[in-house]
Each structure stands twice: as structure tokens, then as C-alpha cells.
Amino acid sequence: MSLAASSINVNLSGNVILKDISVEFPTGKIIGLIGPNGAGKSTLMRVLAGLQMIESGQISLNHQPLNTFSRQALAKEITYLPQTGECHWPMTVERVVMLGRHPHLNTHRLDDVNIQAVEQAIKEADIEHLIGRPVNELSGGERARVMLARALATQSNILLADEPIVSLDPRHQIEVMVLLQTLAQKGKTVIVVLHELHLAMRYCQQLILLDKGQKVSEGTSADVLTEANLQEIYGVGALFGEHQGNKWVLPWLDNKKGKV
Amino acid sequence: MQVKTSLNTRRQETLLTLMLTSILFILFAFSLVVGDVNINIINGLSDIFNNKSTLNAIIFEEIRLPRTLLAMLIGASLGLSGAALQGMVRNPLAEPGVIGVSASAALGAVIVFYFGLASAIPMALPLGGIAGALVAVLFLYLLTKNNNSMLTLILAGVAVSSLASALTALALNLSPNPYASLEIFFWLMGSLADRSFTHVWLILPATLLGWWLMLSTRRDLDVLSLGEDTAQSLGVQLQKLNKRIILGAALAVGAAVSVSGGIGFVGLVVPHLLRRYVGYQPGRLLLSSALGGAVLLLAADITVRLLPTQQELKIGVLTALLGAPFFLHLILKSKREWAS
Amino acid sequence: MKLKKTWLLISFFFALLISVNVFAKPQRIVSLNLCADQLLMALLPPEQLIGITQLASDPEASYRYQEASQYYQHTSRIEEIMALKPDLVVVGEFTAQPTNQLLEELGYKVIKLGLPVTIEEIFQQVIFLGEHIGEPTQAEKLVLNMREELAKITALREKEPKRAVVYYANGFTAGQHTIVNEILNIAGLDNIATELGLNFVAPLSLESLLASKPDILLLGRLNENTDSLAHQVLRHEAINQYAALRQVQKIMIPDRYWSCAGPSSLAAASYLQQHLLRKTH
Secondary structure: OOEEEEEEEEEOEEEEEEEEEEEEOOOOOEEEEEOOOOOOOOOOHHHHOOOOOHHHHHHHOOEEEEOOOOOOHHHHHHEEHHHOOOOOOEEEHHHHHHHHOOOOOOOOOHHHHHHHHHHHHHOOOOHHHHHHHHHHHHHHHHHHHHHHHHHHOOHHHHHHOOOOOOOOOOOHHHHHHHHHHHHHHOEEEEEEOOOOOHHHHHHEEEEEEOOOOEEEEEHHHHHHOOOHHHHHHHHEEEEEEEEEEEEEEEOOOOOOOOOO | HHHHHHHOOOOHHHHHHHHHHHHHHHHHHHHHOOOOOOOOHHHHHHHHHOOOHHHHHHEEEEEHHHHHHHHHHHHHHHHHHHHHHHHHOOOOOOOOOOHHHHHHHHHHHHHHHHOOHHHOOOHEEEEHHHHHHHHHHHHHHHHHHHOOHHHHHHHHHHHHHHHHHHHHHHHHHHHHOOOOHHHHHHHHHHHOOOHHHHHHHHHHHHHHHHHHHHHHHHHHHHHHHHHHHHHHOOOOOHHHHHHHHHHHHHHHHHHHHHHHHOOOHHHHHHHHHHHHHHHHOOOHHHHHHHHHHHHHHHHHHHHHHHHOOOOOHHHHHHHHHHHHHHHHHHHHHHOOOOOO | OHHHHHHHHHHHHHHHHHHHHHHHOOOOOOOOOHEEEEEHHHHHOOOEEEEEEEHOOOOOOOOOOOOEEEEOOOOOOOHHHOOOOOEEEEEEOOOOOHHHHHHHHOOOOOEEEEOOHHHHHHHHHHHHHHHOOOOHHHHHHHHHHHHHHHHHHHHHOOOOOOOEEEOOOOOOOOOEEEEEEEEHHHEEEHHHHHHHHOOEEOOOOOOHHHHHHOOOOEEEHHHOOOOOOOHHHHHHHHHHHHHHHHHHHEEEHHHHHHOOOOOHHHHHHHHHHHHHHHHHH
């Protein structure tokens, strides 16, 4: 299931949010979408999910335009996990996760297939101990993992996750990235919006750097996460290093003004 | 595994449905027995079955039976639309009475009724109610599209209700019929007294259609709990969902109000009471609320018939006495509970 | 002899002059009440009855609606009443209390007509009114005519009175101490409401109405061009079925016959008798 964006332009209230974005997302990889606040990352995610109106351009799924798919069909292929995981009613954790099976459920009856998918998702997101708790009573991080489980339960081929680990503790942050890596290895396409540059460098096979609505850089983490890019686009310095063959990056700014 | 058993509090929900249905049957039987005149039930029923026309049979068939059926139909419509509207705007305070839908339906019905249109075309009466209801639900939808805070909802409801009630009073005053302006109480408070089978047939098509439309959205409503974006990404067609609920609620409530006048709070109280037994899932709440609404209204109707007042109490007074404190409690509680 | 006669004549005329001056009869009479309108129309010409209510020309409400066009109809507003410069104002039991009070405070002569509930009370009211408006002879003539009519109606009463019940808009019936009850009795019918111990205008449920097994149902008149919930109950299917079942006669009597107690009450009794006799023939 390949996903591709070609010449996407999005305007909102007269402001240009995305300008001429063209990207191809290969299968079996984690693609990180990074950039400063307001770069248009979330908007691009929504475009890819078919939720955002575009001025011009096209999204293709398996070389077919996105708008030729029905919502129902799309839902089976693409899963969208938004930034703010809201749940308006105090449902229990497992019911929320079960909602992720909506594209596959035909009736309210519970088949084993669906239950299995839910159980697996719960295990993967490490929320087994939260079963039976109303989702609105959980902490921010716990709720984020519940929402992730919901997304995982759909078991679609493409996962669009917008800042999925931003409220998680360090252990869970890493665990989720490892999980996404596993999914990618199974042949799924995982597109993640991240601010955690060190994790982006470690786990994403491909990075796309956006700034002010335009694609500024694309390629491996070595290509994209350069000192120059970090300085110019993010406005921070960085420390680089290596550990056991893996490169790491750490955004840094000295106490006195100026570059590192 | 744990998940399966926990998700199979479906058993709890089936139990709830069965319980409500049984209570409904009991109330149904009771309602046929309650009345001014002591009727021998057995004689009455056997007369009806043997197609014998007697006083007992007439009282049963033409007075008590239609009234009972109307109480169930209208109660179900009110409960169901309350649950559906709450699911649509994701706010537990949405309810046909609170948000002004009942008052608007009353306005539509009053205009059609008192200016002679309904005597010319009987169907015009429920259609008038539906038209009024539609305007109000559309307005509600547009208002809460980007903002479903409770305050907005309540204020909008007050505004629509007040306007509709004032226009209704005006229409009644201008009506060529001298009794019209005295009947404002019926339209504000509702009553099922002296209704006949004509009324049942009149509202049945619109009611059933409205129910069908609303019930068809039950799975999508569950998913809507996660917000509009997520719901859409999970396959929900928002436009279709909203249209069905808006039209369905307008049909059911509009038709109901056109023959019973405005009866409030049923759609607020019933979903709230039953929500925990369906795991707070708005879609699952629909059917239970319909049953619960029928039970509640039928019980209320039996009560007003049993109360020893000189003139029969308007049923809306009873539901308001129950519902208004409930409404207050909900507002106070919600400040602490669910966000949004 | 001729001188005595002349003196007698002169003193007679003097007495007459004095009596006319002392007991000056009202020249400008305004009525604020529908029932008063109708009684006054029977006794006075438009030159003396200078204002009646607008209801008087409503065929639904007023028995004398055709005559009403000969009289000036006011809008019941206090300034208009004052502008008519009446020397006597006739009000009814239910004329708004503030209006009554205001008229008295402003110094107008106001007489209030009560609600008669028997035929004798009606006669008394006509006489009372006649005295106060200075037309006692007219009043007596009217009462005499009414007594004659009453006698005719009494003669036509059936030997075995049928049982009747009245059903008004909103499910009310007329029990004891109402003019409607009197009308039924005059016409030779038994009022079921009195059997049930109901007084005045009392609510009667549809079920009780049917269970009382009436021979005759008297229903308030239904409007053609409009409707009201109040009237819908009169058309209830249960009534239709029961009427068909027990061969109950339904008589719809226009409201104007019994909206006021007065000569129209006898007309109402007559109307009932005519409709009754039609059936039994």
C-alpha cells in the first residue's frame, strides 16, 4: 500500500499552509515528519488522511487518487491518530480501543477476530492494567497510549500518527517507537510527526523536514538532521555523537548567546 | 481474556433491554385498566375479540388504547431523539425541550391547526410540527458545529424556546378561534387526554421513519465520541450522519408535539439514567433510551390519570417537576465531570 | 262642573311634569356585556341604546346577531365609552373588575346584571332592567311574551323524559345551578349531570360521559374554518361509535342559543324540542 502526495497546496483563511508538497512514502518504513511549530506538519497529516480540503494537488493510494475511495474503504487502509486524543464520553479503555475496529465491524456483535485485535492492541500499547478504567480518569500519557491502541486495533496498512509520544514518559516513548518499528518491519507504512529529534534520528528510516509550509529537506536522518538544518530551520544548535554504531543528536544551546 | 468478559457487559445491556421491555408490557396492561370508569377487563377484551361493540369495548379501544399507544410512541420518540441529539453534539444537555425543538414544533403545529389547514388536510398537522422542529434542529447543529460548549447550547436553547413560545402565543391570539389563546397551556405543557386513534395514525409514518433514521446511525455515533476527525478517518460520513439525526429527530419530535403538545425533559432524564448501563456508548444508548422514554411517559400518563385533581394535570407539568431539578443537577455535576 | 274638570286636568298635567322631571329616564345607555346587549336590544331603539359590544354581531356568540348591525358597536375601551357620554352603563357579572370600578369612580351610573339560572330569575331580571332604563311597560310586554312561549314549550314536553347530557368544548358539562340545566328541564329532558351530582359547569371525562348511558348528547357547535383542541374532543371517535351503538341522538346546538340567559334560553329549549320531535316521528 503505497501513499504519495503530489503538489499539495493548502490555504486556510488566506494563509498559505502548505506549498507544493510532493512526497512519496515507501512501504515498510517509518517516515518521520519534522519541522518547527506551525510548519504545516499536522495539516499534511490531515491531508494524507483525506480530512483536509486542498487547493490543488493529489494524494494517491496505490496509485489511485484518494478521493476515489469511499470513507469506509479508506478507513480500512489508513489509520489516523490525531494529536489530541479526545473522548467525549467516559467510556472504559477497552471500549475505546474497540472503536478502532469500526471499519471492520458489521454489527454490534463481537467476533473473535475483533476481540483478538483489541487484545493485541492493548498489549502492544502496554495498557492491560488499565482495562475497565474510564478513559477520562487516566493521566495524559495513559490516555495517549489508549488512543494509540485504538489506532493499532484497526490493523490497517498505513498509520498516520501525529505526535503520538509527546506526553509519554521516556520508557514508553522508546517502547512506542520500537513498536512502530516492528509494524514497519511487517510491511506497514508508518508516518509519524515528531518533535523528539533524538528518537527521529534513531528510529526513522526516512525524514521529511518542513518549514513554513514547504519541504526543505528529505532523506535519511544523516541527510536531514545536519547542524546546518537545525540551526537554520529550528534555530538551535546541536550536539552529535555515536553509541554502539547508532548516531545520536541532541539539540543544544549554550548559556551565553551564540552558536555552540 | 479479561477484555472479552469486560466487553460482554453486553449481557448487562441485554438485561436492561429485557427489563425495560417487561416493565413496558406491565405498564401497558395497567394503563388499559386505569380510567375513570370501572371496566371489567375480561369482558372488555372478549368483546373486542368477538367484535362485539359494547361500552366496555369502546372505552378500551377508542379511549384507553390510543392514549396508551400514544404515550409509548411519543415517549420513545422523545427518549430516542434526546439520546441521538446528545450523541451528535457530544453534549449530555442536548434534548428536544431544552434546545427549543419542542417549542418550535409547537409553533409549526399551532399555525397549521388554528388557521384551518389541518381540517382541510389532516396530515398538515404533523407536517407543521416537523417543519418547526427541523428549523430548530438545523439551527442547533449550525451553532454547535465548531463549538459545543454547554453554555452555548443552553443559551441557544433558551433563545429558540423563548422566541418560539412567544410566536406561538401570538399565533394563538391571532387565530380566528376564540378558544385558541386559552390553549397555550396545552402547547407548552403537553397532554395526552382525549386523544384518539386518528392521532395515532397521523403520527405513525413520520415517527417510524424518524426512528429508523436515528437508529441507523447508532454505530457511527459510538465512533463520533472520538471527535469528528477521528470518526471520519474511521469511516464515518459526517454529513450523512448529521443529516440523518437532524431529519430523524425533527420527524419524530415534530410529529409527537403536533398531537401531544410540548412535553419536556424525557429526552434528558432517560439517556442520563441509562448511560452507565450501556458503557456510555452513545450508539448503544439509542434503543435503550427509546424504551426508557416509552416507560417513563406511560408511567407519567398513568399517574396524571390517577391523581385526584379536579381537572386532569397536564403531563408536561409532571415531567417538568421531575426533569428541571434533574437538569440543574446535570449542569452542576458536569462542571466537574466530563470536559467540553 | 266644567271648572272642577279644568282644575283636575291642570293639576294632572302639573303632576305629570313633576314626575317626568324627578324620574327622568336615561337617554343614553351603553352596554358592556353581551347578555345585557341582547336584553337591551329587545327593549330599546338605537336612539337610546347608544353602544353595544362587538360580540353582539358575532353569529357564534350572539342570538340577536342580525339586529346588532342597527346599533353602534363600541370597542369596549374606556375612552370610547366616555366619549359616548352615557348616562347609564350596564355591565355583567364578568365585566373586568377594574373597568367597573373606574366607571363608578368617574361618576357614571352603573348597573350590574347577574347570571340568572332559572326562568323565573330571567323574568325578574328583565323587569329589573326595565325599571332602571325607564321602560317598565316594554319589559312587562317582553315577559308576557316569554311566559306564553314557555307555556307552549311545556305543553310539548314528552311524557317520559329522555336523559340528556351536555358536552362543551374542553370536556365540560352543565350541572345544577346553570341556565343550561334549566333549559333542559324546560324542554322536558333529564340532565344526567344532576344525576351525577355535578354543580355548575363541571368537568366530565369522556369515559364517564359514555358510561352514564345518555339518550341524547348535546354537543357544543363546531367551527367550520378553524379548529381548537377544545372542540376536537367533541368529535372523538368514541362518541361517534357509542352514538351509533346505542342509537343516541346527537344534537349540536349553536353556542349563541345558550351563551346568555334570556329570551334565547326559551329559543334553545324550543330548538331542542324541534330536533327531538323530528327523530321520534
